[in-house]
Every structure is written in structure tokens, then in C-alpha cells.
Amino acid sequence: MTWHLGPELLDRYSDGDLDLARQSAVETHLLACADCRQLTSAKAPQDLLTDIWQGVQIATARPRMPWPLRLLRKLGLAETDAVILSASSSLYRPWLLSLVGAFVIGVGGTMMPATEQRSLYLLFAPLLPAITVAAAYDATDPIRELAAATPFSKLRIALLRTATVVAIALPVVLLAGLALPFVGADAFAWLLPSLTLTLLALTLLTWWTASVTAWVVAVLWLTVVGILRSAQQLSAVDTPFAQLAFAVAALLALAALAIRLTTHHAPGGYA
Amino acid sequence: MSTLSDAELLRNIAAGDEAALRQLYERHAGWLLLRLNRRCGSQDLVAGALQDTFVAVWQSAGRFRGEGEVAAWLWGISIRRLISALRGHPAADPLGDDVVGAAVPVVNSAEDELLRGVEYGDVGRALRTLPPELRATLQATVIDGLTTKEAAVLLGIPQGTVKSRLRVAKSRLRDQLMPGRTS
Amino acid sequence: MSPQIAVLDGVTKSYGGAEVLHRTDLGFDRGVIGLLGPNGAGKSTMLRLLATAMPPTSGRIVVSDHVVTDGSPDRTAARRRLSYLPQEVGIPRRMTSFAFLDYIAVLKEWKDTGARHREVNRVLGLVGLEDRRTKRVSALSGGQRRRLALAQALMGDPDLVVLDEPTTGLDPEQRASLRGILSSYADRGAVLLATHQTEDVSALCDRVIILDDGRIRFDGSVASLIGLADGQVWIGSEVNAGALSSWRTGTGEIRSLGGVPAAGSRPAEPAVEDAYLLVRSANLIGQPR
Numbered sequence: 001m002t003w004h005l006g007p008e009l010l011d012r013y014s015d016g017d018l019d020l021a022r023q024s025a026v027e028t029h030l031l032a033c034a035d036c037r038q039l040t041s042a043k044a045p046q047d048l049l050t051d052i053w054q055g056v057q058i059a060t061a062r063p064r065m066p067w068p069l070r071l072l073r074k075l076g077l078a079e080t081d082a083v084i085l086s087a088s089s090s091l092y093r094p095w096l097l098s099l100v101g102a103f104v105i106g107v108g109g110t111m112m113p114a115t116e117q118r119s120l121y122l123l124f125a126p127l128l129p130a131i132t133v134a135a136a137y138d139a140t141d142p143i144r145e146l147a148a149a150t151p152f153s154k155l156r157i158a159l160l161r162t163a164t165v166v167a168i169a170l171p172v173v174l175l176a177g178l179a180l181p182f183v184g185a186d187a188f189a190w191l192l193p194s195l196t197l198t199l200l201a202l203t204l205l206t207w208w209t210a211s212v213t214a215w216v217v218a219v220l221w222l223t224v225v226g227i228l229r230s231a232q233q234l235s236a237v238d239t240p241f242a243q244l245a246f247a248v249a250a251l252l253a254l255a256a257l258a259i260r261l262t263t264h265h266a267p268g269g270y271a
Numbered sequence: 272m273s274t275l276s277d278a279e280l281l282r283n284i285a286a287g288d289e290a291a292l293r294q295l296y297e298r299h300a301g302w303l304l305l306r307l308n309r310r311c312g313s314q315d316l317v318a319g320a321l322q323d324t325f326v327a328v329w330q331s332a333g334r335f336r337g338e339g340e341v342a343a344w345l346w347g348i349s350i351r352r353l354i355s356a357l358r359g360h361p362a363a364d365p366l367g368d369d370v371v372g373a374a375v376p377v378v379n380s381a382e383d384e385l386l387r388g389v390e391y392g393d394v395g396r397a398l399r400t401l402p403p404e405l406r407a408t409l410q411a412t413v414i415d416g417l418t419t420k421e422a423a424v425l426l427g428i429p430q431g432t433v434k435s436r437l438r439v440a441k442s443r444l445r446d447q448l449m450p451g452r453t454s
Numbered sequence: 455m456s457p458q459i460a461v462l463d464g465v466t467k468s469y470g471g472a473e474v475l476h477r478t479d480l481g482f483d484r485g486v487i488g489l490l491g492p493n494g495a496g497k498s499t500m501l502r503l504l505a506t507a508m509p510p511t512s513g514r515i516v517v518s519d520h521v522v523t524d525g526s527p528d529r530t531a532a533r534r535r536l537s538y539l540p541q542e543v544g545i546p547r548r549m550t551s552f553a554f555l556d557y558i559a560v561l562k563e564w565k566d567t568g569a570r571h572r573e574v575n576r577v578l579g580l581v582g583l584e585d586r587r588t589k590r591v592s593a594l595s596g597g598q599r600r601r602l603a604l605a606q607a608l609m610g611d612p613d614l615v616v617l618d619e620p621t622t623g624l625d626p627e628q629r630a631s632l633r634g635i636l637s638s639y640a641d642r643g644a645v646l647l648a649t650h651q652t653e654d655v656s657a658l659c660d661r662v663i664i665l666d667d668g669r670i671r672f673d674g675s676v677a678s679l680i681g682l683a684d685g686q687v688w689i690g691s692e693v694n695a696g697a698l699s700s701w702r703t704g705t706g707e708i709r710s711l712g713g714v715p716a717a718g719s720r721p722a723e724p725a726v727e728d729a730y731l732l733v734r735s736a737n738l739i740g741q742p743r
Contacts, residue, residue: 001591020406021398024311024414030302031343041301048318049300055294055322058571060329061552061587062288079567080560087549142544143558146606149505150561205660245322264526266549270508271526289585 004108005029005036014043028107030260081160084152088161097135098161098169102176103127109182117182123225125177125190129169130197130217136161137210137268144209144269154266166198189238192246197221199253205267277341285333299342302323303349310415310425311353316334320353327352350415354424397447405440408433458483458566459644462505465513467499473498476668477513482614482644486636488652488659488676490730496668498541498618499646504646505538518613534563537610541618542649543603547592551602554591558606563681566674577605580635582628597623606637613643619622621651633658652727658682662726664733672733676726683724683732686712690719698735 003015005026012018013026030037065073069082077085105124109117142218148154175195177187197217204213228234236242264271275283275291277298282289300321307317327348335344398406411422412433419437423430458481467475475496487724491497493618502508503515503538506529515522517532545554555574564570578584581601589600607617609660615636621629637657638647649655655662655676664672672679693700694713701707710716711728712735 016309019399020403020410024398027306027309027414030306031340031346034298034342035298037342038300040305041298042303044301048314049304052300052304052318052322053293053296054575055318056292056329056570057326057575057584057587059322060292061575062571063549063550063553063556080565083557083560087545087546087553120478139546142546145507145540146538146543146558147503147561148507149533149536149538150558151530152561175296210624226338264509264529270506271529286590289588293585 003029005039009231010039012038025251033104047074073227084157084160084233085164088139093132093135095168096174097132098128099171101125102172105176106180109180114182115234117262119225119229121177121180121183122190122234122237123222125173126194126197127218127221128173129166129194130201130221131214131251132169133162133198134201134210134217136165136207138265140268141209141211145231148269154268154271158205162198162202170186189243192243192250193221193237196246196250196253199250199257202267203253203257203260206265234243278335281328281335281341284329292325295328296325296342299345306346307349308354310350311357316356318351320349320356323352323356347416350417350425351421352381352419354417357424357427397444398411400447401440401443404444405436408436409440412437415453458516458644459518461514461516462500462504463514463516465503465510465515467503467508468511473511474668475503475510478670480663480670480673482646484642484644485660486542486645486647488655489646489663489665490650490652490655491648491671492663492734495665499666499668500665501538501616501618501646501648502540504614505536505540506533507538507540509510511638515608520631535612536616537562537607539604539607539617539620543599545591545599545602548590550588550589550590551578551594552587554703555606555609558677559609564610570581573609577608580608582631583603597625597628601622604632604693608639611642612639615643615645617645617647619649620647620665621654630652644661651740652671652725652730656726664730666734673737679733680724680726683711683728685721686732687724687728688715688719689720689722690716692716692719694719698731 009018009022009026011178018026030040063086065082065086069077069086071080072085073079076244092159101124104119109120112120169270173190177183177190201217202218208216226233228236260266261271275294277295280291280295284295303324304317304321307320308314311317311320324345335341396450398409401409407426408422410424411417411425412419415425416421419430419433422432426433460482462480465472465475465478472599478500489497491498503510504515506515510523513523518535520528522529522532531622545677549557550596551576555577555578556570559570559574564573575584575587578587581604583598583601584607586594586598586602591602594602604617604620607615608618619637620636621632622634633654636647639645647654647659653712659676661669662672662674662676664679671743672682688694689703689705689707689709693708694710697710697713699712700708700710708716708719709722711731715721
């Protein structure tokens with residue numbers, strides 16, 4: 001390099017006080033000379049540079065939302081609600097859990113005698129939404145205590161997660177039921193038991209962590225199905241009487257949840 | 272400050288090193304900002320273009336080909352981000368292949384030699400005789416390495432006008448620097 | 455005098471019949487308040503109660519004029535004015551630093567995306583994690599995770615900052631910088647910190663509370679706490695008979711706390727730690743202010 005930018009030239013360049021020919025010469029030199037770039041950079045407004053750096057930091061760190069959430073955002077989901085949902089990973093897990101569940105029912109069912117196929121579907125289908133609701137709480141369980149002390153409505157979080165999870169799990173399980181030849185009329189019989197179990201899971205989440213809740217609900221339902229099976233009464237599930245019983249149980253679970261909420265306990269902690 | 276070269280910094284950025292991005296920003300953001308200021312009067316657009324440039328670098332540092340000056344590469348990205356902003360609809364992908372591909376060092380050695388002589392030599396005098404609009408067109412196409420389409424956006428004139436001004440400017444320069452030769 | 459920022463009014467907490475915090479009355483004004491006590495003394499319980507992370511068994515808790523034990527609306531209003539660092543924060547490992555803080559900021563009702571992201575960025579800078587924004591929590595060291603957890607407690611402009619052992623996992627520089635940050639929060643509100651580091655207390659706190667077995671053993675200024683150990687610390691060539699604790703110092707002499715001064719020993723300047731040990735040993739019971 002035969003020449004460098006003097007202080008006067010630098011000042012005039014940064015003030016925009018050079019004619020185009022000189023300006024071009026300066027700029028060409030800058031591309032090739034790190035020392036002069038450093039001197040020039042010192043002339044730039046540092047406050048503005050700091051602001052822009054903030055912007056760069058945020059833009060590079062801002063978590064990219066998974067595409068289902070971007071879609072929901074376009075459909076009107078609030079940005080803060082989308083952050084809540086992406087923190088609970090409540091989109092991929094329910095997908096995965098429901099798909100795995102449906103797969104197990106499908107594959108398992110075809111390998112079993114006809115009477116067992118029915119109990120297998122009855123065992124898994126109602127559990128899936130309830131378990132996925134509990135699973136939506138699993139990711140944030142370790143920061144329960146921290147989250148409890150924040151003002152965001154715990155009820156809103158519960159509703160958001162439940163709605164999303166059920167919206168994903170329900171169609172998957174329903175479609176699996178309709179597609180599997182051995183399910184037949186049971187494709188819908190599991191809906192009321194499932195509602196009961198989901199409400200029960202939400203109620204239990206006001207006391208316990210997600211994993212404990214999931215186990216308790218699963219064991220409870222397993223027991224019910226086991227009793228029905230040993231009494232040779234599996235087919236009773238789609239009788240009007242049984243459906244009515246499930247509806248009553250769902251109402252009871254709803255009442256229990258309401259009581260917990262009004263006494264300052266929400267799924268995920270102290271409300 | 273460590274003594275890593277710009278190209279090494281880019282390699283580290285490609286590997287997810289945020290401190291390297293900061294170093295690169297500290298080295299280059301200042302002069303880029305001043306140079307962008309010489310191209311556009313809107314501080315907001317310039318600041319936005321500079322921010323987009325470094326976001327693009329973060330996402331695409333691995334695409335730097337390792338040849339030529341990182342400074343020229345950065346300038347190529349930032350001037351195109353500015354043009355994109357001037358168009359009023361920034362590209363969805365902050366750094367599409369078209370931009371990366373085009374953003375190679377814009378000054379080849381012959382032009383470099385020519386321009387180094389600009390300040391004191393004949394070319395400088397010749398350039399100074401050109402009317403401002405012709406000089407601006409030359410700057411956008413030769414110095415900034417823009418296509419006529421991009422130059423049209425930057426200068427706010429139709430593409431056809433860029434082309435015709437460029438033709439006029441070249442023939443006038445030729446007449447001045449090489450009198451007697453016919454084009 | 456303006457109302458106190460936080461008040462415990464006859465507060466008790468029991469777990470399954472065992473009382474871990476006995477009927478406690480305390481008020482907190484602006485400034486840094488240190489909470490000392492052995493493990494299991496009830497420090498974390500008291501902080502959890504103040505942070506509204508759990509309800510008391512009985513009693514009344516007031517934060518920023520909101521009676522948090524009255525009902526959800528008051529509790530929510532109080533939560534808008536406080537921040538809390540639990541002793542253990544198991545940050546989800548697959549989250550990035552930025553995403554974790556962004557999530558907590560949403561829980562803290564930062565609705566405007568731009569302002570929220572700027573705040574996240576600000577607190578990342580405060581705890582020195584600005585170059586770890588895009589790193590997943592699983593890629594952070596233990597100290598960095600602790601600082602990340604601390605960062606969320608520094609968001610916004612809280613009246614009450616409740617920190618359960620904020621200095622564990624910090625190196626001396628980070629601890630010094632945290633002290634600076636906490637002092638600036640203490641100009642506007644009450645900063646309550648539980649700690650095992652007596653240096654933090656002497657460096658930072660306007661007031662010290664010593665808790666043992668769910669009861670307050672001392673409540674007063676740092677100077678009055680240290681005053682309790684006046685004339686109890688000795689340096690000499692022999693250990694004091696019946697000393698509460700003693701060790702050989704770097705100069706080769708023996709420093710004794712309490713007991714009968716050994717022949718030829720001279721009195722030494724007591725520290726917070728000496729007074730704390732004395733209070734704990736029940737040689738002296740501190741007088742509430």
C-alpha cells in the first residue's frame with residue numbers, strides 16, 4: 001500500500017464532505033486496508049453501533065418457532081401464547097405420543113385374538129389425550145417453583161396446553177380407530193372416558209408433577225379396564241348406561257378441578 | 272483482542288461462536304455504517320441493513336468462500352441489504368444464494384489500480400468533470416459493483432436511465448483520458 | 455414512614471405436621487437483607503413464602519401493599535412486583551439461554567416482543583452470558599446455568615427481589631459484579647438473600663437475620679451482629695480453653711473464638727462469621743432491633 005488515509009481525509013469522508021471521486025478512492029482503499037478501516041470505524045457513531053449490535057444479538061438469538069406454531073400465529077395465536085406453547089414442547093410430543101399410541105394399537109391389535117383387540121383399543125385410546133396433557137407439563141416441571149411466583153395466569157397456561165394437545169391427539173386416535181378394522185363401534189365409545197381421564201389428569205396436576213400424574217392416571221384406567229375384562233364386560237363400554245356413568249365421572253372430575261382452582265391451586269403450582 | 276484473521280473469525284462464527292461474531296462486528300460495523308450512510312440518507316434503513324448484514328453473516332458464515340477480502344464480502348452483503356430495504360420488501364431469506372453468489376469482491380485488480388490513481392491522477396480529474404448524476408451512476412456500478420437493476424433502486428431512477436448514463440459516462444471518460452481515440 | 459415493601463404477619467409453615475417456620479413477624483424496607491442460618495433452618499421456606507411460590511399454613515403476607523394471602527388477584531398483583539431465584543432451578547436442557555429467559559419474561563407478562571427481547575438481552579449482559587445466548591442449557595457449565603437462573607430474577611424493576619443462595623457457583627469477579635447489581639436494585643426496593651457466605655453479608659447487607667430451627671435468632675444491623683462478638687476473638691500462641699472454634703492463621707498464630715483467653719493472647723477484630731457462630735451456639739441470643 002503506497003498511501004493511507006490522513007486524519008483530514010477521514011474526517012471529511014465520515015462527514016460526507018468529499019466529492020465522489022475522492023470518496024470512491026477512500027472506499028476502494030478501505031476494502032484493502034485493515035488499519036484504515038479501524039481508523040474509519042472509530043469515526044462512526046458508537047451509540048448507534050451499540051443499538052444495532054443489540055438488534056443483531058436479539059435477531060440471532062431469538063428462538064425460531066416450529067412451523068406448526070408459526071401457522072397458529074398466522075391464524076391469530078398471540079405471540080406470548082406461542083412462546084408458552086413452544087416452551088412446553090406440547091406440539092411435537094403429543095404428535096409423537098399419539099402416533100406411537102395409534103401404531104401400538106394397530107400393530108398390537110392385529111396380533112391378538114378378536115376379544116383382546118377390543119380391550120387393547122379401549123385401554124390405549126382414552127389414555128392418550130390424558131397422558132399427552134400431563135406430558136405437556138413435563139418440560140416445565142423443573143421450574144415449577146419459579147413459574148409459580150410469576151403473574152401469568154396458570155389457568156390460561158393449562159387451557160392453552162390442553163386445547164393444543166387435545167386438538168392434536170384427538171384426530172390421530174380417532175382416525176386410527178376408524179381405520180382399524182377391529183375397532184368398529186368403539187371408535188367413538190372412548191371419547192367420554194377420555195374426557196374424564198383428561199380432566200382427572202388436570203386435577204391431579206394441581207398436586208403432583210407430570211410424571212407422577214401420568215402414572216397414576218394410567219394405573220387407574222388400567223385397573224378399570226382390567227376389572228371389566230375379568231368380568232367379561234368389555235363390550236359394556238358402549239352401552240348407554242356406561243356412557244352415562246362416564247359422563248357423570250367427567251362432571252365430578254370437572255367439579256374437583258374447579259374446587260382446586262378456586263382454592264388457589266392450578267395445574268403446575270400455586271395459583 | 273485476539274489476532275484471528277477475518278476469515279478465521281468467519282469459520283468460528285460458522286461453528287456457532289457468538290464472541291467471534293461480536294469481534295467481526297467490532298472490526299467492520301463502523302466503516303460499513305459510514306459507507307452505507309454515503310449511499311442512503313435514511314438512518315433507519317441504514318441501521319436495518321447493517322443489522323441484517325450481521326444476522327446474515329451469523330446464519331451463513333459458512334458460505335464465505337475463503338477467497339478475497341472479507342471486507343468486500345461484507346460490503347457486498349450490506350449494500351444489497353440496503354437495496355432490498357429500499358425496494359420496500361426485504362427478501363424473506365436474509366441471504367439467498369443470489370446475494371451470496373453476487374457478493375464476491377467487487378473490485379478486480381485492474382480497476383483497483385485505476386482507482387488508487389483516482390485521487391491524484393488523470394482519472395480523478397476526468398471524473399471531476401463529469402456531472403454529479405453520471406458520477407453517482409459510475410459509483411454505484413463500478414465502485415459498489417451493483418447490477419444496473421440494483422443501481423436503479425439505489426439511485427431511485429429507472430434501469431434504462433442507469434444504462435444510458437453509464438454509456439455517456441464511459442464515453443466521456445474515454446474522451447478525456449484517451450483523446451483522439453474513437454469509440 | 456412509608457409502608458414496608460414486604461411483611462410477614464404471624465406466618466407459620468408446616469409440612470405434614472412438622473412446623474418448619476414458627477410464627478414469624480417480620481417487615482422489610484428498602485436495602486439488602488441477608489438471611490443466615492444452617493441448612494434446614496427454614497431460610498428457603500421463608501423465601502418461598504415471600505415469593506408467593508407456596509401458601510403459608512397460617513398468617514398474613516403482604517408484598518407491595520398487596521395481601522398475597524387474600525386471594526388470586528392480590529397475589530397476581532404482588533407477583534408483578536417481585537422476582538425470585540429458587541435454590542434449585544432445573545432449567546430445561548434443550549432450551550437455549552435466550553429461549554429460557556424469553557419464556558420466563560412471558561410468564562412475567564412482558565407482552566411487547568421487542569421490549570421483552572431487549573430486556574432478555576440486557577439481563578444476559580448483566581450476568582456475563584451475552585456470548586451464550588444461542589447455546590443450549592445442556593452446553594452450559596454449572597456456574598453458567600446458575601447465572602442464567604439468576605438473570606431471570608434481574609428482569610424488570612421489582613420492589614422485592616428474593617434470592618436463595620445467589621452467589622453459589624460464581625467466581626470472585628462474578629460475585630463482585632453481582633454485589634454491584636444487587637446494590638443498584640436495593641436503591642429502589644428490598645433485596646432479600648439467603649446465603650452461606652458471611653463475606654456477602656458483611657460486604658452487602660444493611661440488615662442480617664439469623665434463622666435457626668424455624669425461629670429468628672438475630673435481627674439487626676451487621677455492625678450490631680459483629681458487636682456481639684466483641685471481646686470474644688483472640689489471637690495467640692495457644693488455643694483458648696473451651697473455644698467455640700479455633701484455627702491456625704497464615705501467620706502461624708492461633709485464632710480462637712470464645713472460651714477463656716490463653717496466656718499471652720491478644721484480642722482481635724471479630725467478623726460476621728464469629729458473631730454468627732456465637733449466635734448459633736446460643737452463647738448469646740441476639741436482641742431483635
